Amino acid sequence: MSDEQTEMVLVTVDEEKCIGAGQCEMLEEDTFYVDDDTVIAKVIGTGMLERSRANLIVETCPSQAISIVEASAQESPVGDAQEDSGAEEADPS
Amino acid sequence: MSTTTTPTPNITDPSLYLDGIPHERFAEIRNADGLMWHDYHDGGFWVVSRHADVKTVSKDGKTFSSAVGMTNLWDLEADAIEARRSLIDSDAPDHTRLRRLVARAFTPKNIRRWESTVRDITVELLDAYVAKGEGDFVAEVAAPLPIRVILTMLGVPVEDAGYLVELSNFLVEGTGDTQSIPPDAFGNTTPLRLLPFNSPASHALFEYGEKIGDLRRADPQDDLVTSLVQAEADDGDRLSGSEYRNLFHLLVFAGNETTRTGLSHGAIALADHPEQWQRVLDDSAMVETATEEILRWSTPVLHMRRTTTAPVELGGTHLDAGEKVVMWYASANHDERVFANPHTFDVGRTENPHFSFGGGGPHTCLGAFLARLEVAVLLEEMAARKMHLTRLGEPVRVPSNFVHGVLSVDMAVEARS
Ligand code: HEM
Ligand code: SF4
Numbered sequence: 128m129s130d131e132q133t134e135m136v137l138v139t140v141d142e143e144k145c146i147g148a149g150q151c152e153m154l155e156e157d158t159f160y161v162d163d164d165t166v167i168a169k170v171i172g173t174g175m176l177e178r179s180r181a182n183l184i185v186e187t188c189p190s191q192a193i194s195i196v197e198a199s200a201q202e203s204p205v206g207d208a209q210e211d212s213g214a215e216e217a218d219p220s
Numbered sequence: 221m222s223t224t225t226t227p228t229p230n231i232t233d234p235s236l237y238l239d240g241i242p243h244e245r246f247a248e249i250r251n252a253d254g255l256m257w258h259d260y261h262d263g264g265f266w267v268v269s270r271h272a273d274v275k276t277v278s279k280d281g282k283t284f285s286s287a288v289g290m291t292n293l294w295d296l297e298a299d300a301i302e303a304r305r306s307l308i309d310s311d312a313p314d315h316t317r318l319r320r321l322v323a324r325a326f327t328p329k330n331i332r333r334w335e336s337t338v339r340d341i342t343v344e345l346l347d348a349y350v351a352k353g354e355g356d357f358v359a360e361v362a363a364p365l366p367i368r369v370i371l372t373m374l375g376v377p378v379e380d381a382g383y384l385v386e387l388s389n390f391l392v393e394g395t396g397d398t399q400s401i402p403p404d405a406f407g408n409t410t411p412l413r414l415l416p417f418n419s420p421a422s423h424a425l426f427e428y429g430e431k432i433g434d435l436r437r438a439d440p441q442d443d444l445v446t447s448l449v450q451a452e453a454d455d456g457d458r459l460s461g462s463e464y465r466n467l468f469h470l471l472v473f474a475g476n477e478t479t480r481t482g483l484s485h486g487a488i489a490l491a492d493h494p495e496q497w498q499r500v501l502d503d504s505a506m507v508e509t510a511t512e513e514i515l516r517w518s519t520p521v522l523h524m525r526r527t528t529t530a531p532v533e534l535g536g537t538h539l540d541a542g543e544k545v546v547m548w549y550a551s552a553n554h555d556e557r558v559f560a561n562p563h564t565f566d567v568g569r570t571e572n573p574h575f576s577f578g579g580g581g582p583h584t585c586l587g588a589f590l591a592r593l594e595v596a597v598l599l600e601e602m603a604a605r606k607m608h609l610t611r612l613g614e615p616v617r618v619p620s621n622f623v624h625g626v627l628s629v630d631m632a633v634e635a636r637s
Binding site for chain 2: 140143144145146147148149150152155161163166167189190192
């Protein structure tokens with residue numbers, strides 16, 4: 128289902144959960160920035176990523192602080208989208 | 221749902237590890253139904269051996285707590301838990317607060333800034349080693365490299381590196397059966413059970429951390445100790461005195477012993493598999509995959525423990541709240557469900573989601589990118605010198621079920637460039 132994988136989605140960071148590991152920033156410098164003072168990641172720019180890329184980043188964040196903001200309730204719930212992402216393929220390195 | 225209770229596979233006997241990781245035993249455990257129960261002293265624990273189960277436990281810090289029973293195999297009394305608690309043994313929200321205090325210095329972006337420091341130290345050590353022509357790789361390269369890097373980051377004078385390496389060696393002993401130093405070594409008066417690794421060397425490390433903390437409070441510098449003591453000063457309850465001491469201790473130990481182990485096993489593997497080293501020499505792009513393979517192959521930390529906070533189903537076994545689960549990275553890193561030919565050392569391995577830095581989740585190794593940088597720079601500089609290592613003897617291993625340590629390994633070294 129390549130349509131679904133290349134569709135653009137909005138990502139967001141839960142400030143309570145972020146531990147400032149900076150993996151998001153390493154993978155997508157134009158979308159994430161770890162604030163030097165708070166050591167919390169911020170979404171910068173449009174915050175839009177291809178779904179497959181967003182899934183990878185959701186999976187890579189060690190503290191499960193990143194999520195995809197689903198556009199409408201009719202779409203598949205976030206949980207399902209994550210299950211499809213092929214967790215084992217997401218190399219954290 | 222099924223549970224295998226017999227026979228108890230003994231994987232905690234430290235002396236077992238003198239011959240390396242007991243792979244056959246782990247394979248048996250991985251391939252049994254459900255989780256296996258393992259007796260241990262007066263209690264016992266569930267062996268979490270499969271890659272997928274390690275990942276589940278790591279990612280769910282709420283159900284699998286690091287704070288309740290801490291992260292060691294053995295259980296501690298309440299006062300010892302409180303005295304010893306640090307970042308690694310805390311849960312959110314304490315953990316999140318402590319982690320952010322140190323996280324900034326360790327993001328991949330900020331770690332890249334240390335590359336030239338790492339390279340300078342590596343070059344100095346390798347050139348001296350090559351000039352000697354032979355010697356113990358651990359003492360000459362693997363031990364001094366990471367401690368000098370972390371001490372530079374912390375802001376500790378390089379003259380003190382030798383002393384801190386020595387303390388770290390004593391700490392490792394504390395994970396085995398024997399201690400070669402008396403309980404009152406280094407002027408220690410604290411009961412050993414209140415000290416990390418039950419070791420008087422922890423007392424010495426705390427004292428050292430306090431001394432340098434005092435120096436930085438009086439005269440702030442651009443280093444990690446300064447940022448820790450300032451966090452403490454800003455707001456009394458952000459970082460308590462005990463949290464500072466434990467964090468200092470954790471950074472020195474965790475940044476040192478583990479990386480040393482990875483580098484040592486890397487050198488041994490490259491000496492034992494010259495055809496793999498040749499691949500790195502032929503293609504510098506191989507450094508990245510070789511680094512990950514060395515990390516997988518070495519699995520410097522063999523396990524971490526969690527305690528369940530609620531009933532949960534794991535790997536086909538039902539667990540109640542308050543049960544001890546131990547994740548064996550040594551097993552997950554050789555899980556045949558995930559790694560093709562897991563017992564082959566393959567520097568070109570591309571699918572390599574190893575768990576040497578933990579199985580993901582909030583406690584994911586803080587120093588992972590620093591450790592990767594150190595391994596990668598070592599490989600680059602060895603390749604630049606066309607260095608060849610030949611083993612002159614068997615490695616002397618650490619009798620420990622916790623660190624996959626190498627005490628020494630004699631090698632001949634030749635630079636063919
Ligand atoms: C090859 C080298 C290293 C290995 C194999 C390693 C391994 C690990 C493992 C397995 C954990 C526990 C993960 C978990 O419970 O999920 C951990 C945590 C940690 N490591 Fe490393 N480590 C290495 C290097 C370093 C370095 C260089 C530092 C630097 C300062 C460091 C600092 C820490 C800290 C502070 C924690 C606790 C993090 C937390 O609880 O939030 N480690 N490491
Ligand atoms: S990867 Fe996750 S924890 Fe790390 S900085 Fe990004 S959001 Fe925060």
